[in-house]
Amino acid sequence: MAGVGGGNDFQWCFSQVKGAIDEDVAEADIISTVEFNYSGDLLATGDKGGRVVIFQREQESKNRPHSRGEYNVYSTFQSHEPEFDYLKSLEIEEKINKIRWLPQQNAAHSLLSTNDKTIKLWKISQRDKRAEGYNLKDEDGRLRDPFRITSLRVPVLLPMDRMVEASPRRIFANAHTYHINSISVNSDHETYLSADDLRVNLWHLEITDRSFNIVDIKPANMEELTEVITAAECHPHQCNVFVYSSSKGTIRLCDMRAAALCDRQSKFFEEPEDPSSRSFFSEIISSISDVKFSHSGRYMMTRDYLSVKVWDLNMENRPVETYQVHEYLRSKLCSLYENDCIFDKFECCWNGSDSAIMTGSYNNFFRMFDRNTRRDITLEASRENSKPRAILKARKVSTGGKRKKDEISVDSLDFNKKILHTAWHPKENVIAVAATNNLYIFQDKIN
Numbered sequence: 544m545a546g547v548g549g550g551n552d553f554q555w556c557f558s559q560v561k562g563a564i565d566e567d568v569a570e571a572d573i574i575s576t577v578e579f580n581y582s583g584d585l586l587a588t589g590d591k592g593g594r595v596v597i598f599q600r601e602q603e604s605k606n607r608p609h610s611r612g613e614y615n616v617y618s619t620f621q622s623h624e625p626e627f628d629y630l631k632s633l634e635i636e637e638k639i640n641k642i643r644w645l646p647q648q649n650a651a652h653s654l655l656s657t658n659d660k661t662i663k664l665w666k667i668s669q670r671d672k673r674a675e676g677y678n679l680k681d682e683d684g685r686l687r688d689p690f691r692i693t694s695l696r697v698p699v700l701l702p703m704d705r706m707v708e709a710s711p712r713r714i715f716a717n718a719h720t721y722h723i724n725s726i727s728v729n730s731d732h733e734t735y736l737s738a739d740d741l742r743v744n745l746w747h748l749e750i751t752d753r754s755f756n757i758v759d760i761k762p763a764n765m766e767e768l769t770e771v772i773t774a775a776e777c778h779p780h781q782c783n784v785f786v787y788s789s790s791k792g793t794i795r796l797c798d799m800r801a802a803a804l805c806d807r808q809s810k811f812f813e814e815p816e817d818p819s820s821r822s823f824f825s826e827i828i829s830s831i832s833d834v835k836f837s838h839s840g841r842y843m844m845t846r847d848y849l850s851v852k853v854w855d856l857n858m859e860n861r862p863v864e865t866y867q868v869h870e871y872l873r874s875k876l877c878s879l880y881e882n883d884c885i886f887d888k889f890e891c892c893w894n895g896s897d898s899a900i901m902t903g904s905y906n907n908f909f910r911m912f913d914r915n916t917r918r919d920i921t922l923e924a925s926r927e928n929s930k931p932r933a934i935l936k937a938r939k940v941s942t943g944g945k946r947k948k949d950e951i952s953v954d955s956l957d958f959n960k961k962i963l964h965t966a967w968h969p970k971e972n973v974i975a976v977a978a979t980n981n982l983y984i985f986q987d988k989i990n
Contacts, residue, residue: 554988562981574977580644583968589639593623620709623658659722664713672700725775731782738775792829824876832888837897846891866912871942903962924983
């Protein structure tokens with residue numbers, strides 16, 4: 544697979560954008576998660592209004608052989624509604640925190656979606672044929688008099704307009720006291736885990752009334768609480784292995800074969816802090832907002848506020864690669880703390896061959912890093928450069944002194960525009976980037 548930036552061997556171009564141009568964005572329309580399915584033919588987004596929108600990739604047409612299939616709306620449904628916990632006098636938002644696809648077993652597709660408290664398993668199926676010629680009822684559905692049936696008819700299937708249905712198959716509720724931040728489908732395709740601030744639970748996809756608590760870091764006295772769980776993920780190949788990250792910048796790898804309650808990790812990943820660079824913000828910016836295993840299962844990637852780190856599962860004392868995402872913000876941490884941006888949770892993702900990684904930044908910038916060449920590129924998701932097949936220009940941020948013509952000053956970055964959620968097609972160089980209420984899709988210029 545090609546690299547991610549620099550030179551003429553690889554360039555990203557605009558493919559399409561889904562969303563409204565309206566500047567006054569309704570809170571409910573803000574995209575809160577983006578996820579490709581296993582084949583990459585479907586792309587799901589969830590928003591703060593509890594809706595799930597699924598896009599399907601159209602087949603390449605003979606009329607436009609040079610353009611790869613675009614993603615068009617396949618299904619839209621309301622996944623979660625706002626609720627109220629009367630016992631705790633607590634409002635439960637409908638916002639979709641995470642979506643995870645299940646491997647396709649038949650003609651239908653399945654996905655898990657979750658808000659702060661409740662996980663739902665949805666089945667998405669389509670019908671493009673209808674049966675006609677029933678023996679016991681008329682075409683309008685009314686039952687026929689059995690005594691008037693004198694002949695036997697063979698029902699036939701007739702074509703009809705495609706109809707996509709989303710139906711809830713399971714509802715997994717009442718297992719989390721705190722807000723769910725992660726769900727991850729296990730490689731056995733029978734179980735999945737869900738994580739909140741203090742616990743990780745293991746579920747069976749067929750059983751909704753109970754789950755197994757496999758991690759519990761809640762202290763006996765909540766005043767002694769020093770860290771919370773920020774993300775968790777199952778290993779892509781070993782169904783007994785999972786990791787979870789913490790607000791202290793540590794990652795614990797656990798093996799469910801060792802004990803039923805994984806209070807003691809098998810491996811503990813932490814980079815020692817440089818005492819000379821310690822500041823008031825050190826603990827906040829070291830909090831890990833996302834953790835992702837590589838497709839190979841050999842590495843894992845973590846995102847903290849300023850950087851992305853790649854860890855080898857066989858080396859716990861330090862990451863094998865560290866990429867600075869927006870180091871120029873280190874001098875701005877005070878103002879970022881005041882406007883609460885320092886608590887933003889950026890996600891990260893691998894490309895299909897684990898050779899490149901991507902994560903978001905401010906000003907609708909997103910960053911890509913090529914692990915082989917160590918080159919990196921900053922791109923921007925904006926409507927100004929969203930002409931079909933338009934090549935994305937690399938953006939640069941000026942940190943002081945004389946600013947070049949094509950650079951943007953660090954002081955003029957818009958911190959209200961942020962790319963928190965990104966997804967990379969599992970097999971091709973196609974990426975999806977969520978910018979507030981717009982979903983941008985980019986692809987490489989090759990083919």
